[in-house]
Amino acid sequence: MPAKILSHLSLLLICFAFSSHAKELKIAISQDAPPYVINQAKSGLEVDVITQSLPDYTISFIQMGWGEILGAIERGMAEAEANVHGNNGDLYYSNDYIAFINYAISRKKDQIKINQLKDLVGHHVITWTGAHKDLGPEFSQLFSPGKIGAKNYVELESSQDQVKEFWREDNSIIIIDKSIFSYFSSKDGHSMNEVDIHTIVVPVLTFKMAFKNKADRDAFNHGLRQLCNKGIYEALLKRYSVAPEANICKNLSQ
Template sequence: MQNKSLKKLLLLAILFGYASFAVSAKPSNSMGLKVAIEKDAPPYVDNRAKRGLEVDVILKSLPGYSITFIQLGWGKIPDAMDRGIANAEANSIKHDDPDKYYYSSYYIGFVNYAISHKGKGYKIDSVDDLVGHDLIVWKNAHLVLGPEFKRLFSPDASGRKNYVETQNSKDQVLEFWNNPDSIIIIDKSIFMNFSIIEGHSMNKVDIHKIFLPVTKFKMAFKGEKARDDFNKGLALLCSKGEYANMLKEYGVPKKANVCP
């Protein structure tokens, strides 16, 4: 009888040990992240942030974390941590007090073009040629599209006369198709996706070959450890060639590759 009792106690101890290990193997609360990210903009963010290139890069760079995406307009992402609704921000533009947060390596790039309605005959050979047109961009685009664009289209600059900023990519594309005189500055992959969804053909537009920089973004984190873990995971995606494979999977040009 004594031996049977000892065996039962030993079995219970083993089972308790396995249960404790299983619990400890799950991400703790400190490994949970609420990430403020833009509203759907395929192929980068799609299906309410359940898939897309940008979503996949974030998830695969932080495999040990439990991540919840909070979708916001572009203008509302930069203060999501200040407002306490997130502890990480995608597409980060540095805050007024950058020392409060931890910034990652560049993790995503958007390949931008100036696009107009076919048949308008607009001569757009430089950023200067955009001045005077009905220009449709995203919120705070002047901060990331290069020094010449910033000079001409910052708030109170001369080029802002016919300048429209939208809060998400879908509204930006819809605004373009509703205004036959407009020019849109946008990532070509995003423009194609939303235009096709709305029943428009790329044969109805002209793509102007002016130099616009690939806009590369960092993540901003409230905690240093999460930032460091993200950078390590991102570096691994790059070194294994997985980042390049994801670009192919989502039909994003090689030019958007942020890997060193």
Template sequence: MRMRSVVVFLGLMFGVLVQAVAQSGGTPLKVAIAGDAPPYVINNATSGLEVDIVREALPGYSVQFEQMGFAETAPALEQGKVQAAVNVMKKDDGLFYSNNMISFANYAITKATDKMKIDSIADLAGKKVITWQGGPMDLGPEFEKMYGPNGTQRQNIIQAPTAPDLVAQFWKMKDVVAVVDMELFKHLSNKMGHKMDQVNLFPIFVPITDFRVGFRDQKVRDDFNSGLAKLCSSGRYQELLKKYDVVQKENICK
């Protein structure tokens, strides 16, 4: 009788699990994503350009976003705490990386009142720079040589844990340069009561299109790439850009 009860219990639990998956709209998938950074991640990862792209590219999955700091997403994926992570750099580490999913337009941004002129990355030398956690390793070899762990300017770098922290610190400090995506900076600054005519933008970085979604499972990666291609070919990707008022400097759908 005891064995029969166990079998019945396991059968019931299996039925509940199957029903939960069916009701959720697909196979559960836990995905690491950074904290709110509009227009890319909004309202606790319930909306935003990145959120919509991932959900719509994976219609056969029930995506559950786990928000964390910029520098925590890749380690969470590597350690198996999540099954996927948004905006990670491709590595030769046995994981599976998607095609490019988004293009960020990173600028050096200064307050107009600070009267700085920045024509190159080299011009940042001696200036206090604030960017995201991991930014020194994401923004190219010249920037890393200056602001990376062994960089000549590492004493002048501030790495903010979240996008709101980055923008808020910029507006509180004097003579500081923010290195960040312009769309993100604009949305958060407007929310904080600041306008873009209060800043100067210096386009010293190439558009970064090397941010991908990393996966622990190759099939899920392949499903995402297929879904992303359909978003591009159907015109839905462009509709999402328009929905969130994002202008990309480089087209990932080409």
């Protein structure tokens, strides 16, 4: 066999050896919530950030409700968890890697006046599972179980279900990322012209990844820095039409 062909075969074998030994990583992530998670976690801003931060890994996403992600490692379902807010337990936590731009949204026809968090009390308030822990101490004091606003407050696992509930119930208020709300509302035939946007919650809410193994966390942080340093993160925001305020790179630890 000619030396040139042997050389090509050797290169192919080397490439195959490296690809076949790529570390597999199962990651718990939310159900579809465009533009962050799209098409059963095959694309989307969050999906792309994770996969491009771990180029030497073969990643399998396991989709579940917002409230089910936390604890997926402990239950043996995954080696990493997306959308983690705060550091709890014996896991390894990444730098902030994703940000959601949250607002309180009501229907214009309902003419609801909201100037502070207390104004939400008494309304049918819809948001994601665990939001009463994520949205700050004042929100927690109002909407945690047993608190004054808990009676008409509901947390749902699926972003799509949150939006459907909002449009189904009169005088309701939803707290959600604006891009996610716009996508699912448009899908159901509704327009952003039908709603009022209220800035009363912390608008930019950041999340970390949690990993079972330190080496995987370190690899992710390194890859995330590369996305920021090379301008890839900013390009992904533009690709998915997410507001520049969601760029976590300016706060990334060096």
